[in-house]
Amino acid sequence: MRGLLVLAAVFVAVFGKETFHGHQVLRITAVNEVQIKLLKELSELGHLQLDFWREPIHESLPIDVRVPFESLQPVRSFLAYNEIYYNVMIEDLQDLLDVELREMMRSRAFEPRSTDDYDYTNYHTLDEIYSFIDLLVKEKPKLVSKVVIGKSYEGHPLNVLKFSTGANRPGIWIDTGIHSREWVTQASGTWFAKKIVTGYGTDAALTAILDKFDIFLEIVTNPDGFQYTHSSNRMWRKTRKPNSGSSCVGVDPNRNWDAGFGGSGSSNSPCSETYRGPYAHSEPEVKAIVDFVKSHGNLKAFVSIHSYSQMLLYPYGYTRTPCKDQAELHEVVRRAVIALQRPYSTNYKYGSIINVVYEASGGSIDWTYNQGIKYSYTFELRDTGLYGFLLPANQIIPTAEETWLALMTIMQHTKNNPY
Amino acid sequence: MNWFCFVWTVLFSMVWQCPAAPSTPSPTAPGSTAQDEVECPSNCVLLIYSNRSTSEAQDPLVMTSTELNPDHYEAQRAAHAVRYYLNTLYGTPFRQLSFSKVHQARTEDLGEAGMKYLLEISVKDSLNKSSEKLCSAEVVYPRGETQQPPKVQISCAASLQLNTSAEEEDFYKRYSAADSAVSGKDIPDSYGHVDPEMVPFWKLAGVASTFIMLNESNENTLYNLAQVAKITQLESQNGQLRLEYVVLLHDMISQEIIRWKMLVSWSPAEGVKVSDTQLLPKCHCKPPTP
Numbered sequence: 001m002r003g004l005l006v007l008a009a010v011f012v013a014v015f016g017k018e019t020f021h022g023h024q025v026l027r028i029t030a031v032n033e034v035q036i037k038l039l040k041e042l043s044e045l046g047h048l049q050l051d052f053w054r055e056p057i058h059e060s061l062p063i064d065v066r067v068p069f070e071s072l073q074p075v076r077s078f079l080a081y082n083e084i085y086y087n088v089m090i091e092d093l094q095d096l097l098d099v100e101l102r103e104m105m106r107s108r109a110f111e112p113r114s115t116d117d118y119d120y121t122n123y124h125t126l127d128e129i130y131s132f133i134d135l136l137v138k139e140k141p142k143l144v145s146k147v148v149i150g151k152s153y154e155g156h157p158l159n160v161l162k163f164s165t166g167a168n169r170p171g172i173w174i175d176t177g178i179h180s181r182e183w184v185t186q187a188s189g190t191w192f193a194k195k196i197v198t199g200y201g202t203d204a205a206l207t208a209i210l211d212k213f214d215i216f217l218e219i220v221t222n223p224d225g226f227q228y229t230h231s232s233n234r235m236w237r238k239t240r241k242p243n244s245g246s247s248c249v250g251v252d253p254n255r256n257w258d259a260g261f262g263g264s265g266s267s268n269s270p271c272s273e274t275y276r277g278p279y280a281h282s283e284p285e286v287k288a289i290v291d292f293v294k295s296h297g298n299l300k301a302f303v304s305i306h307s308y309s310q311m312l313l314y315p316y317g318y319t320r321t322p323c324k325d326q327a328e329l330h331e332v333v334r335r336a337v338i339a340l341q342r343p344y345s346t347n348y349k350y351g352s353i354i355n356v357v358y359e360a361s362g363g364s365i366d367w368t369y370n371q372g373i374k375y376s377y378t379f380e381l382r383d384t385g386l387y388g389f390l391l392p393a394n395q396i397i398p399t400a401e402e403t404w405l406a407l408m409t410i411m412q413h414t415k416n417n418p419y
Numbered sequence: 420m421n422w423f424c425f426v427w428t429v430l431f432s433m434v435w436q437c438p439a440a441p442s443t444p445s446p447t448a449p450g451s452t453a454q455d456e457v458e459c460p461s462n463c464v465l466l467i468y469s470n471r472s473t474s475e476a477q478d479p480l481v482m483t484s485t486e487l488n489p490d491h492y493e494a495q496r497a498a499h500a501v502r503y504y505l506n507t508l509y510g511t512p513f514r515q516l517s518f519s520k521v522h523q524a525r526t527e528d529l530g531e532a533g534m535k536y537l538l539e540i541s542v543k544d545s546l547n548k549s550s551e552k553l554c555s556a557e558v559v560y561p562r563g564e565t566q567q568p569p570k571v572q573i574s575c576a577a578s579l580q581l582n583t584s585a586e587e588e589d590f591y592k593r594y595s596a597a598d599s600a601v602s603g604k605d606i607p608d609s610y611g612h613v614d615p616e617m618v619p620f621w622k623l624a625g626v627a628s629t630f631i632m633l634n635e636s637n638e639n640t641l642y643n644l645a646q647v648a649k650i651t652q653l654e655s656q657n658g659q660l661r662l663e664y665v666v667l668l669h670d671m672i673s674q675e676i677i678r679w680k681m682l683v684s685w686s687p688a689e690g691v692k693v694s695d696t697q698l699l700p701k702c703h704c705k706p707p708t709p
Contacts, residue, residue: 123610183609234609235645235667235676248703252674271703273674309671349490357492358672385643388669392611 020097022069025090028079030059035084039063042078050075066093115139120191120400122393123183126156126227129220132190133159140197147216150288153241156223158288163196163215172209172301172411175218175289178253178364179237180225182307184381184391184399189219189305191400192407209411213300216292222253222285235389239283243270251277254304255362256286259370260318263361265354276362286364293368301375301414302368303407308388309357309380310348312337312406315369317353317360325374326352332413333377336406343402346382353378375414379403487524489538494524496641497536497558497569503633503642504571505542509579510626510691512619513586515545516579522553533561533569534638542575552578560638568634583687590619591687594652594660601652601662620650620662623691627683628666630693641671648678659684659692665699676701 030036039056042048048071053064067075079086090096112118115136124132137144147160176189196215199206209215220226224240238250248271255266258280262268266276281287293299314329316322323329333350340348349356353363357380365376382391382399391399487494498521505516523539536558541551554575561567594601606621607613613621624647632642649665661684668677678699685691 229609235669237674271701273676351491355488355491385669387607387611388643388645390607390609390611390646392607395611 020094021092022072023066023090023093024069024072024088025053025064025066025093026075026079026086027089028056028063028065028084028086030056030063030084032059035059035082038082038084042075048075064089115194115197118190118194120187120194120397123187123396124190125230126220126223129186129190130157130159133161133193133219136161136193136197143197143200144193147292149218149292150284152222152224152285153239153283154224154227156227158218158223158285159220160292161193161217161219163200163210163217165200165210169212169214169298171214171216171296171299172303172414173216173218173293173299173368174303174305174407175221175364176305177219177226178221178285178304179306180222180229181235181237181389182381183229183389184307184396185305186220186226187393187396188381188400188403189217191397192404193217193219195400195404205408205412209408209415212415213411215411216299218289221289224285225250237273238275239285241283243275243278246270248275251275251283253283253286254306254364255360256280256283257290257362257364257367259363259366260316260361263318263359265318265359265361274360280362289364290367293371293373299368299373300419301410302365302373302377303410304364304378305381305403306378307381307391308383308385310346310382310384311356311380312340312348312350313353313356313365313378313380315352315366315376317357317363318366320354322352323369329375329377332375332410335413336409339409340402340406342405344398346402348406374419375410377410379406484527485525487526487536489521489524492641493526493638494521494536494538496636496638497524498538498540498556499641500558500569500633500636501538501540501556501571501573503629503636505573505576505579506626506629507633507691508576509581510629511583511587511687512590512623512626512685513546513584514581515622515625517543517545519543519551529559531562533559535559542573542579544579546581546584560636566635566637569636571633587687591660591685595655595658599652601650603650604648606647606650621647623662623683623685624650624664624666626691627664627681627693628668628679630691631666631679631681631696632668634696639672643669643671645669645676653682656684659686659689 028039030039036056036059043050043052043056049068050071051066053066054062056063110117110119111131112135115132118132118135133146137146143163143165145162145164147162148157149160150158152158174189174192176185196206196210196217200210201207222239225236225238228236228240236250238252240250242249243251248269250270252266252274255274255276261280262276267274269275277283281290293302312333314323314326314333330351337348337350340346353360353366363378365378369376381403382395498518502517509516518540520541521538522541525537527535527537529535538556538558540554540556542554543551552575554573556571556573559570561569593599601620603614603617603620606617606624625644628642628644635642645667647664648667651663653661653663655661661682663680663682665678665680668679669675670677678701680695680697680699681693682695683691683693
């Protein structure tokens, strides 16, 4: 069925745009054999280009015919002259097909042929996002490449999009979806990818950033968990690696980093949602990023994106000791939150993780900060608890748009303050 | 392929319903039961929440009489307790109370009697979105090993009292009909969608959940309603609409999704009442062996 629909979509897209304007579909009701005979003769007039959807067979059966615009006048005259009753079933076939194509593009069965066709207003599956990634690279090979930094526990490739306009550049890292149930983050990540590609060359500020930095974007940081939220448990947070000696699965990938690892801001129980794992970087999803960061050696900003709560945070989560750059980081998030607020007046809180939310041990940005990546931040996107993880799809784009403004503030500050 | 076929295919797709995306959390096992059943499939293990938030607690800060940053977590958690309290008093399927901002906060250590939080908060009423009430509230969290609910007081309580609306009366009448048998699951669905007809039932779940959330609150919890797993209307009794709910509560601090079953009754005259609350176990299932 899916293939048929795609084929139909292709047909419509290829043939449909100009071909059916003004065409009408008539439903004809013949009352006797004489009329049936007349209609059969009509159907044989090739120059009219009539397309019978239901052929004239018997007076008890309706007769449906698509009539091209140019043939409408003669056909109607014919029917009127012979007193054959009909009504207009479809006023303009092209209008109907246009509506249908739009509906199909919104439906889940639609496979986009370009990142312009991709439905940013909806949530997608792992396969759909991975297809999007490949499409984007294919469309803009000079700007975008795909870097596979490793494999998840279940063997999914860990795909990172690299946006680069030159060699040997310092980098800015953004990840979404490390906690799989936070669906607005992967959806926003997809939007960011498209935004970067359309903005390069047209948006002066973004172009200036890309002319100095590479941007690395990992959209589905926890693909095993993400797939599980689609197939089995929408509320799944952790990885999907089994824990030996326990029937409980998974490790909290944001308690698995080697920064305050094992502290009281994480759990030692495999059944807990904040289980830290058997040792730091035990999860392949985390280890892959750790290895990437170390081998790159020149990342200047690192942003991990979560939901929900509407917060913009900086280190630390594992200790109350303020990080050495607290004053500067605080000032940056203050400005970023003001920028974020502009389009939709969305209110964000900001500060260090441990002050604003809770103690969290073994978190990503604490580790990256300790590695020397000064501009390490984490977001908690919309909302504040009304929908929580189940944020309506119609909020994806507004969320992505406002978050992007905060990201731009962070990236611009990073560019303007080399270290 | 002739035109008839392909246009018909296009038209057919208009009525073809996409299968509902699976959204009920359920164990990965053949013939598995829905998660709102108490039983687990045989290859899974039931885990009761033995460690309530008090025991997995992070060290509470030693706070004597201290001014708090109103945007930081201590004040925020106490403000949520106020939110739960307000909704147990005044919440209806058509009216929910929340807070937009904590303006000031401080604590007073009452020793044996517990920890008192004093807050100045702006209370928001879903019925009157444009105006907010500035209220003073007090939350006292008792000390002890076992979970006890905080005691909440708020200055503007009386001013929040409202008469029942026409909307509430209509809704009540409609679902009081003898044959009314509302049911549903996974609200909102995975995509955040709520059927317009189910919205008041979703909101009612939110209000009813605040009874549980208040009971379970301490300085190390922050609850929100994550999803309504199941709703079944029961026969009305004594003029009360009665519904059995299974709800998923999200605790921000532990990040746990906690399942509760509860019996909710409501009428415009009596307000929301919650009884027979039952903590449901969580299923932990090993993934299928490859």
